[in-house]
Structures are given as structure tokens and as C-alpha cells.
Amino acid sequence: MRLTQVLAASLCASGAVQAVAVNPLPAPTSITWGTSGPRAFNGRNLALNGAPNHVVSDAWDRAYSAITSLHWVPQATEAPIATYAVFPTGTAAKRRGTTTLNSITVQVADSKAPLQHGVDESYTINVPSTGQVITITANTTWGALHAFTTLQQLVISDNDGGLMIEQPVSISDAPMYPYRGIMIDTGRNFITLPKIYEQIDGMALSKLNVLHWHLDDSQSWPVQMASYPSMTKDAYSANEIYTTNNLKDVLNYATARGVRVIPEVDMPGHASSGWKQIDPSIVACADSWWSNDNWPLHTAVEPNPGQLEILNPKTYTAVQKVYSELSGIFTDNFFHVGGDELQTGCYNLSTITTEWFAANASRTYNDLLQHWVDNAVPIFANSSGNPNRQLMMWEDIAISTPHANTVPKNIILQTWNNGPTNIKTLTEAGYQVIVSSSDWFYLDCGFGGWVSNDPRYDVQVNPDAVDGNPNFNWGGNGGSWCAPYKTWQRIYDYDFASNLTSTEASRVLGVEAPLWSEQSDDTTISSKMWPRAAALAELSWSGNKGPNGKSRVTLLTQRILNFREYLVANGVAAAPLMPKYCLQHPHACDLYYDQGAVA
Numbered sequence: 001m002r003l004t005q006v007l008a009a010s011l012c013a014s015g016a017v018q019a020v021a022v023n024p025l026p027a028p029t030s031i032t033w034g035t036s037g038p039r040a041f042n043g044r045n046l047a048l049n050g051a052p053n054h055v056v057s058d059a060w061d062r063a064y065s066a067i068t069s070l071h072w073v074p075q076a077t078e079a080p081i082a083t084y085a086v087f088p089t090g091t092a093a094k095r096r097g098t099t100t101l102n103s104i105t106v107q108v109a110d111s112k113a114p115l116q117h118g119v120d121e122s123y124t125i126n127v128p129s130t131g132q133v134i135t136i137t138a139n140t141t142w143g144a145l146h147a148f149t150t151l152q153q154l155v156i157s158d159n160d161g162g163l164m165i166e167q168p169v170s171i172s173d174a175p176m177y178p179y180r181g182i183m184i185d186t187g188r189n190f191i192t193l194p195k196i197y198e199q200i201d202g203m204a205l206s207k208l209n210v211l212h213w214h215l216d217d218s219q220s221w222p223v224q225m226a227s228y229p230s231m232t233k234d235a236y237s238a239n240e241i242y243t244t245n246n247l248k249d250v251l252n253y254a255t256a257r258g259v260r261v262i263p264e265v266d267m268p269g270h271a272s273s274g275w276k277q278i279d280p281s282i283v284a285c286a287d288s289w290w291s292n293d294n295w296p297l298h299t300a301v302e303p304n305p306g307q308l309e310i311l312n313p314k315t316y317t318a319v320q321k322v323y324s325e326l327s328g329i330f331t332d333n334f335f336h337v338g339g340d341e342l343q344t345g346c347y348n349l350s351t352i353t354t355e356w357f358a359a360n361a362s363r364t365y366n367d368l369l370q371h372w373v374d375n376a377v378p379i380f381a382n383s384s385g386n387p388n389r390q391l392m393m394w395e396d397i398a399i400s401t402p403h404a405n406t407v408p409k410n411i412i413l414q415t416w417n418n419g420p421t422n423i424k425t426l427t428e429a430g431y432q433v434i435v436s437s438s439d440w441f442y443l444d445c446g447f448g449g450w451v452s453n454d455p456r457y458d459v460q461v462n463p464d465a466v467d468g469n470p471n472f473n474w475g476g477n478g479g480s481w482c483a484p485y486k487t488w489q490r491i492y493d494y495d496f497a498s499n500l501t502s503t504e505a506s507r508v509l510g511v512e513a514p515l516w517s518e519q520s521d522d523t524t525i526s527s528k529m530w531p532r533a534a535a536l537a538e539l540s541w542s543g544n545k546g547p548n549g550k551s552r553v554t555l556l557t558q559r560i561l562n563f564r565e566y567l568v569a570n571g572v573a574a575a576p577l578m579p580k581y582c583l584q585h586p587h588a589c590d591l592y593y594d595q596g597a598v599a
């Protein structure tokens with residue numbers, strides 16, 4: 001009884017989509033397929049209505065080249081069990097049709113709108129049932145680029161040497177959230193430019209629009225600085241450095257694909273390499289033993305220790321020069337200045353700090369962080385650099401232990417702890433937030449611990465003979481602080497704004513999935529990032545629910561499996577999610593036959 005109802009409901013819910021097959025990722029907010037039959041495609045000609053726009057014409061060249069070089073064939077539709085179609089559908093003669101779609105007109109209302117937070121990314125695509133012209137409209141260049149990454153997923157091989165679109169189709173699309181990002185970390189391990197470009201390619205295809213670049217960390221400083229050339233003595237090698245031109249190349253590559261790049265220099269915590277080359281006196285506890293084994297003496301969350309000396313005036317001279325140099329290179333209005341995980345124990349090794357506390361017994365570490373905010377924020381907010389500067393910090397600066405007493409409300413906070421609880425706390429307090437809740441969105445979790453000489457792995461029985469609990473490796477978290485691994489379903493299912501008032505919800509600017517790189521470099525970054533980041537992309541573009549308010553995670557299955565194949569075909573080394581059998585037999589690998597099992 002229940003099963004029949006659910007299947008009927010899901011058939012109804014997908015409505016007109018049933019006739020058709022090819023479904024792009026992210027699912028557009030509105031897509032209406034016709035039923036008059038396939039349209040042959042040879043759309044080389046792009047007619048731009050209005051001023052020449054090289055960003056748009058270059059993007060079309062790339063999309064057209066992918067279409068014609070791949071002659072893509074998705075595996076199968078996402079229709080319910082036993083009713084799926086294999087591509088291309090229809091007979092060869094029918095696929096050819098009587099007329100060919102041979103040109104595309106693109107109307108961009110405002111081709112000058114810069115790629116910044118909140119820019120209009122909407123677009124429409126109309127593939128008509130008759131005539132030869134596909135019509136695209138967009139308010140900005142960036143909307144037009146999204147139209148192409150949708151269209152390139154719709155044009156498939158006709159298995160007869162040609163190309164086709166399965167049916168006439170009309171799409172009207174725009175994102176739910178203006179901030180849809182991933183984070184790379186080039187401080188723990190270096191990542192080469194080609195691998196960064198590969199991430200941007202995956203982002204463009206899935207309509208993610210923010211690359212948060214955690215440039216450095218305590219372990220290494222890979223960014224060449226004209227103001228302080230000595231900083232790159234703490235790069236891992238002379239080959240693992242980003243020159244200013246490299247940074248600009250990444251910016252240009254990303255901008256051409258509608259992706260913003262937000263740099264992060266993490267301060268005052270997570271700061272040692274590079275800074276200590278400027279002046280050893282601006283870094284506290286550098287090169288101390290991190291002392292996780294003797295907690296009262298511990299100085300860092302992970303090796304190697306080092307935090308900026310908050311009370312040393314020389315610190316702010318260095319911060320000002322580093323910030324203003326990078327601020328002049330990165331064109332985004334947003335700049336991330338860190339602010340996470342300050343370790344109080346580090347400052348036990350700082351004379352200037354222990355004397356400051358000794359001079360006034362009422363002082364707390366919150367006061368110390370307030371000193372940082374009061375002295376550093378005016379440097380970051382310096383309007384002679386970028387008058388539209390918008391600062392981002394990790395939420396710790398406002399709500400962790402310790403935290404600053406007063407953090408300006410115009411600083412955007414990136415939340416990573418306590419899931420929906422912290423999102424509520426911060427938005428209720430009036431902060432705008434980026435959601436990166438580690439229990440849902442951290443892509444580095446679940447790969448085991450990475451520190452060595454760890455006796456907890458050395459347990460020969462299961463369960464543990466001493467306390468009867470599952471031991472560290474078998475039943476425990478395997479040493480990963482944020483285990484387990486976050487699956488694409490876990491990511492997609494996150495209803496991060498569900499308990500917010502409408503005012504609070506309006507303060508959620510979007511989402512971001514970080515990939516901290518203690519265990520990632522060129523060899524693993526793409527398989528850890530993809531295709532899971534595509535689940536985040538759809539979650540933030542058109543949501544995780546269908547028009548009936550029900551979860552569409554089960555419907556996402558076939559879409560994300562096909563998209564993974566498409567990423568790989570386009571040079572993004574995305575990991576397989578299932579045996580290929582599951583891709584070729586939609587829903588055969590579901591846990592529940594009941595297609596409504598996930599409410």
C-alpha cells in the first residue's frame with residue numbers, strides 16, 4: 001500500500017521530466033521538456049546580441065569544444081526502477097530530425113556587471129521544437145556562462161556521428177544562494193597550478209562560484225612576497241612557490257569561468273612559517289614541542305606550533321604589509337583573515353604576553369584577542385585598499401574559547417562547529433554566515449589520524465580488553481578528529497537553515513566545503529573533492545527538495561553518478577561512488593526499494 005502510494009507520488013512529482021532523460025547537474029530550478037522528439041545539433045555559431053564579450057565567446061568555445069570532442073552519452077535516466085531509458089533514445093532517423101539547431105543567440109543585459117558577491121547569475125535557455133536557433137538570455141556575463149555549462153550537458157551523441165538534444169526544452173534558472181564554495185589549503189601540502197585549475201573546471205561545470213584559498217598555514221608559506229622576499233624561505237621548496245604572476249593566472253582562469261577567488265591568510269593563530277622569517281619576535285612558541293602528550297604544556301592543535309605575537313607592535317607592521325600586498329593582487333571584495341583556534345598554551349612561552357597578564361590579574365585571553373581585533377581589523381578594513389572590502393573570519397573569533405569580546409557585526413563569520421546550533425547562535429546575534437559545518441561539509445574527514453608514534457593503534461584485541469569499548473581503530477574514529485567520512489548523501493541532506501527565522505535565514509549567504517590538506521596534495525585532491533562537491537553545488541543552487549517538499553536525494557543518485565563520469569571525461573579526476581553496474585541500472589543499488597524511504 002505504502003509502496004504504491006510512494007511510487008505514484010514520485011512519478012507525479014517529476015511530471016513532465018519523465019519523458020526525458022538527460023538531466024544536468026545541478027538540477028535547474030525550472031526545466032520543462034517538450035515531447036515532439038529529438039533535435040539534431042550543430043550549434044557552432046554563436047551570435048552575441050550586444051557588445052562583443054570575450055568572456056562569453058571564450059566560454060562558448062570551451063563548451064562547444066567539450067561537446068564536439070566528447071560526443072557525450074550519459075548512461076541512463078533517473079526514472080524509477082525498471083522504467084529507465086538508455087541514451088540516445090528514439091530511432092536513428094528520428095534522432096536526426098528534419099531541421100538542425102545550428103546557432104545560438106545570447107542576450108546579455110548588462111555585460112559589465114563585475115564578478116562579485118551577489119551578482120545576478122540567472123539565465124534562460126530555450127531549445128525550440130521548430131527552427132534552428134537556441135536562445136539564451138542572462139542579465140550578466142556570469143549567468144550566460146552557467147547557461148553554457150547546462151547546455152553542454154544536454155547535447156549528446158546521436159550514436160550516428162552526429163549530435164542531438166533529446167527533446168525541446170525550456171529552462172529558467174537561478175541560484176538559491178549567492179555564495180557556493182569549496183576551500184583548498186596550500187599551507188599543509190602544496191598544490192600545483194594545473195591541479196588548482198582542475199578544481200576550478202569542476203566548479204564551473206557544477207556552478208560553484210567561490211574558491212576559498214587558504215594560502216598558508218604554520219607549516220609552510222608558499223606565496224612569493226615583494227614586501228618580504230624572505231617569507232618563502234619557509235616554502236617547502238623553490239618549486240613549491242606561487243609567484244605573483246601565478247596568483248594572477250589562477251585569478252584569471254577562475255574569473256573566465258565565473259569563479260571568484262577569496263584568499264585567506266590565517267592570523268593570529270596558524271601562523272609561523274614565513275612570519276618568523278620577517279622577524280622571529282612576531283611569532284610566539286614557534287618550533288616548540290606541540291605537546292599533545294602533556295596537555296598542560298600543549299601549544300598547538302597540530303604540529304608545528306606558532307601564533308602571531310598579539311602584543312608586539314612589530315606584528316602589525318608585518319601584517320599591514322603582507323595584507324596590503326595580497327589585497328592589491330586579489331580582486332574579490334571578500335578577504336578572509338582567519339581568526340580560528342587560538343591556543344592559549346602557546347603564549348605561556350611568550351614573555352611579552354605573560355608579563356601583560358602579570359601586570360593586571362583581571363586580564364583574560366578574551367582581552368588578548370580583543371587587542372588583536374582592535375589593532376588588526378582597522379588594517380584589514382583600510383578603505384584606501386579596497387573601498388568595498390568585506391572581511392571574513394572563522395566563527396572562533398566571536399564564539400570559541402577564547403574569543404574576542406566584541407567582533408564587528410559587518411564581519412562575515414564562517415561557521416564550522418556544532419552544526420545548526422552555531423548557525424542559529426551567529427545569525428541570531430546578527431552576523432552574516434557561510435555554513436561549513438564540519439560534521440556535514442568537511443571533505444578531509446574519515447581518512448584516519450596522521451600523527452605518528454601513536455600507541456592507540458597498537459591494540460591486539462577487539463573489543464578493547466581494558467575498558468571493553470571498541471578500540472581506537474576498529475569501532476572508534478580511526479584517529480580522524482572529524483570522522484567519519486562525509487558521503488555525498490550526508491552533504492546533500494543537510495538542512496542547515498531549517499530552524500532559522502526568516503531574518504536569520506537571510507543572513508546565511510551560502511555554503512562552503514573545506515578540504516584541509518594534511519593528507520591531500522596533487523595526487524588526491526580531485527578524488528576527495530569530487531564528485532562530493534557537486535552534491536554541495538546542487539544543495540546550494542536549487543536545494544535538496546522537490547516541489548512537493550520531499551527530499552530528492554534518491555533522484556540525485558543517477559544525476560551525480562552521470563556527472564561523475566562527465567567530470568572525469570572533462571579531466572577532473574573524480575572518485576567513483578559505486579560499481580558502474582549501479583550507474584547502468586538506476587536504483588538497482590538503492591538500500592530501500594521504496595523510493596520514498598528518505599522523507
Ligand SMILES: *[C@@H]1O[C@H](CO)[C@@H](O)[C@H](O)[C@H]1NC(C)=O
Nearest residue numbers: 120122123124137138139143
Ligand atoms: C534578470 O533581471 C530581471 C529583473 O530583475 C528578472 O526579472 C529576470 O528574471 C532576470 N533573469 C533573466 C535571465 O533575465
Ligand SMILES: *[C@@H]1O[C@H](CO)[C@@H](O)[C@H](O)[C@H]1NC(C)=O
Nearest residue numbers: 295296297298344345346348
Ligand atoms: C599555561 O600557564 C598557565 C599559568 O601558569 C597554566 O595554568 C596552564 O596550565 C599552562 N598551559 C596551558 C596549555 O594553558
Ligand SMILES: *[C@@H]1O[C@H](CO)[C@@H](O)[C@H](O)[C@H]1NC(C)=O
Nearest residue numbers: 359360361362363364367368
Ligand atoms: C585590567 O584589566 C581589566 C580587564 O581587561 C580592565 O578592565 C582594567 O581596566 C585593567 N586595569 C588596568 C589598571 O589597566
Ligand SMILES: *[C@@H]1O[C@H](CO)[C@@H](O)[C@H](O)[C@H]1NC(C)=O
Nearest residue numbers: 320324378379380382384385
Ligand atoms: C592604509 O593603506 C594606506 C595605503 O596603502 C597606507 O599608507 C596606510 O598606512 C594604511 N592604514 C592602515 C591603518 O593600515
Ligand SMILES: *[C@@H]1O[C@H](CO)[C@@H](O)[C@H](O)[C@H]1NC(C)=O
Nearest residue numbers: 419420421495496497498499
Ligand atoms: C530544530 O529545533 C528543534 C526544537 O528545538 C530540534 O528538535 C531540532 O533538532 C532542530 N533541528 C535542527 C536541524 O537544528
